[in-house]
Amino acid sequence: MPADLLFEIGCEEIPAKMLARQLVDVPAFVELRLAAARLEHKGVRALGTPRRLAVIVKQLVDRQPDLHEEVVGPPVSAAFAPDGTLTKAGQGFAAKNGVAPESLQKKQVAGKKGEYVVAVRDVTGQDARALLPNLLSELAASIAWPKSQRWGWSETTFVRPVQWLVAVHGGEVVPLTWAGHTAGRSSRGHRFLSPGPIEIASADSYVEALRGAHVVVDPDARKDLVRAELKRLEGATGLRVRADETLLGEVIHLGEYPVGVSGEFDPAFLEIPEEIIVTSMRTHQRYFAMERPSDGKLANRFATMMATIVKDPTVVQKGNQKVLASRLTDGKFFVSEDRKKKSFDFWNTKLDSVVFQAKLGDKARTIGHKVRRLEKIAAALGTFASLDAAQIELVKQAARVCKADLASLAVGEFPELQGVMGRHYARDFGLPTEVAAAIDEHWWPKGQGAALPITPAGAIIALADRMDTIVGCFAVGLEPSGSADPFGLRRAAIGIWQILLSRPDWSSLWTPLFAASRDALSEQGVTVKEPTAVEEFFRGRLRGILIDGGIPAQDADAALAQDFRDPIDARARALACAKISKEAREVFKRVSNILDDARGKKLAIPDKVDAAKFVADVERNLHAAVADAQTREKAPRASRDYPAVFDSLERLRPTVAAFFDKGGVMVMDPDPALRDNRLALLQWFIEPYLRIADFRLLAGAA
Known part of the structure; x- marks a missing residue:
């Protein structure tokens, strides 16, 4: 029966930014691996702290489905010699797919001409338990880190030295060995608060078991805990923590059990630019700035997170204050020296x-x-x-x-x-x-x-x-x-x-x-x-x-193919492309193809249309309709109201279609004078619209 899978890699401290990235990337990576292994599931979630990276796969099946597939190979003419024997190409195809040469079939394949060789494969699904050891080992080894390490005599690489592995599927341990460790069900608690082993009965109990060992493994829960601690510090100080989602997103990955502590600095430092103070706190020390609720001005206090519970928080507080004071002293000195210059000339x-x-x-x-x-x-x-x-x-x-x-x-x-x-x-x-x-x-x-x-x-x-x-x-x-x-x-x-x-x-x-x-x-x-x-x-x-x-790629391409230098105009043209009907796109494609073909034959298309050379009503009707359209489109074009231009085009489209339909005319007439005049008429029709977009690039153009 389907059951949840837990895979935890315990290691030394992972840098916060690297951990944050993997918590986003790993689920999709795991899903790809499971799909390749034909193991169905109900979702993947990544959990982690600086000392561990874990994935939980919900309702992972206990067995692959049986597989029946038809693999299309080379054309029959390439797979078989004239005497009916297999060529090297045919033999190689059979061997690659693990089928007997005599079992190869000849079939018509949709979308292809002629017969192709087809290998029919029936593969019995394997138990997940037989697949998971290699799958999880390869998964762990394939996680991409910006920087990885080797340790001891092993050639294994990971972001930090691996300390333990947990792999449990449906309550049973998955037998695998990787990075010098054999997976079991023993995880570890907080390094200082609960340093002993923690037995994990199943994936369902993982989060709560670690919470009982002072490890908040769920990053969302850790974020809620940090927010609650910041609220507690606001109540204790009467100040407000300055909102900083970026810093919050980093701080939650600095420890396994965040506990808030506040501190203060000499009010004299408030005389230097506020950005120096805030940067010293958030960038260098990962402290949250605090401000006065009444006016939002920076206060001489800060809030930060410890990674554990300590007997005397004032010891941590004083240490934080000392480090910050040193940085602010440097900042104050630099600003003081800079202000002595009196102008930018020296620096320039x-x-x-x-x-x-x-x-x-x-x-x-x-x-x-x-x-x-x-x-x-x-x-x-x-x-x-x-x-x-x-x-x-x-x-x-x-x-x-x-x-x-x-x-x-x-x-x-x-x-x-x-x-x-x-x-x-x-x-x-x-x-x-x-x-x-x-x-x-x-x-x-x-x-x-x-x-x-x-x-x-x-x-x-x-x-x-x-x-x-x-x-x-x-x-x-x-x-x-x-x-x-x-x-x-x-x-x-x-x-x-x-x-x-x-x-x-x-x-x-x-x-x-x-x-x-x-x-x-x-x-x-x-x-x-x-x-x-x-x-x-x-x-x-x-x-x-x-x-x-939100603009479809083909609409953006069509608009930008004409011009890109005015971005607002390009965006307006791209947005308007959605207004063009499939029928209009087909008309444009047909006209464009005719004109391109004429240019390819080195035909000189006249710049102007000669109405005196019309011999059919469809020519006269199209000429009049295009003239009317160009008149009514002047104002919309000037105001970049391209949807209105395409509404006008839709009124014109049936007349253009009639030009080509039964009862229309042959554009490439044997008479050069008629041919060239009809090409000029089509060019006169299409050129104003081509200044909006290259309609040949639009989806739906036949």
Whole structure:
């Protein structure tokens, strides 16, 4: 009968981020392995703590189903010689599928021409108990970790040295040995609170058995426990824990039994930028910041999680406070020293010796060179964005100092605060508020779904910075390949599209942005030899954005095949493709094929239609209908109301269909004058629609 399967790998401490990733990836991985083994089940769930990774398979069958299958092989002509004997290809096919050569059958196969050799296989299903030892061993060995280890004399690799194995199916131990350990039903409790062995009777009792041994193995339950502990600390301090889902998602994987503790730091540290304090706590120490409920301002307290219950929490509290005080002292010193500079000039000078990309050459390789390019690109882009002279001057001023804080002591210690510290220092140095904001915002968006630049200056410099990086890397052969993208060019391109999509008035800025970037690099001796490669790269990134937004792939492809440079227009065209009926798609396909065939024969299609050459009513009717359609579609096209354009097309479609149906005309008429005029008529009809999408790429086109 079906029963639950438990497989637990106990090991030394798994890094939190690696554990979090596997808890997401392992279930799908296990499902693939079980499907390959023909073992049916009702679902897979991954559980884990830093000291263990486990999977529970619900209602795993105790036996494979019997298999009857027909395997299609090579054509009969390839499998059999003229004298009826098997060729080497036929013999190899029989051997590969484990059937006797004389049992091979000859059959017609759907979708294929001629007869094919077919091997009929009847395979008796095996017991799950016979399959699971190898399956689980191979599963454990195949889990992909960013980094793995070997230990002792074994060649086995895993994220950390394996300490024990538990494998139980339906209450019975699965007999397997892997990584030097034989599986049993003995797990282990909390290292300090319940260090002894814990006997697991079945998969059903696993979670509760470990909970009794101070191990919260369910990550969702651990998250609930951490939330409850944070609430307890809020009640004890009268403060509010600042919401931080990212930190919460990491903290739950730092221990097996989280217990909250709070601490405080010297209020004098509140004088330094808040981001320094919060970064010191969350990034370096995994502490939660606490704030005053009345106004949301940062308080001089923090909350964190211990991985165990201790007799005297104040000992842990004091240790945490001491470590944080040391970090904040360093941060305060760095900020104090930075503020003594009084301007960005000192740091900008240092940027002339900081290499951005060595392959760009001596005239373009440093961040200082990049800053000078950004000023030119941003100024040009500001003009195309219709900014006034004062706004453009602010953009240029912000571009000149947007990278200066990279040379500061604070950013050297806290690199994640690039831009943030520049904003603070710009205010300290008396620069305009718009300039200070742009320094910070030009790094936005910092990831998928992150905030976009708010100010025009910030958005323009963000566009210029990303395009300069992309174009420069492509110019020197550093474009992404496969999954490798060491310079983050895909992320940069997506950022450009996100910014342009968020600003309808700027949707046409891609072309001048690309041109300005190439010009700025050219002035420093860097030439883009294959600009089309950059264009195709951007087309691909926009395609991904459209598909992620719910647009079918074929609709995105059809729209982007015509043009991609205006992302808002491209999105509107792609969305409208869903309005095109199957019948209209078939008409477009037929017309496109006729025109493509004519061009392939080197026929010169006239630019204009000559109505005087019409000899049939269907020609005159189509000419009049197309003229009417183009008139009524002018306003919708101007306003990007492409669904209205396709509604108009639907009214036109029957007339186009009649042109080809019985009673219509032969387009490729023997008379060249009639033929060419009919080709011109079809081209006149289809060209305005092809500016919306390449309908040959749409699903449903015959």
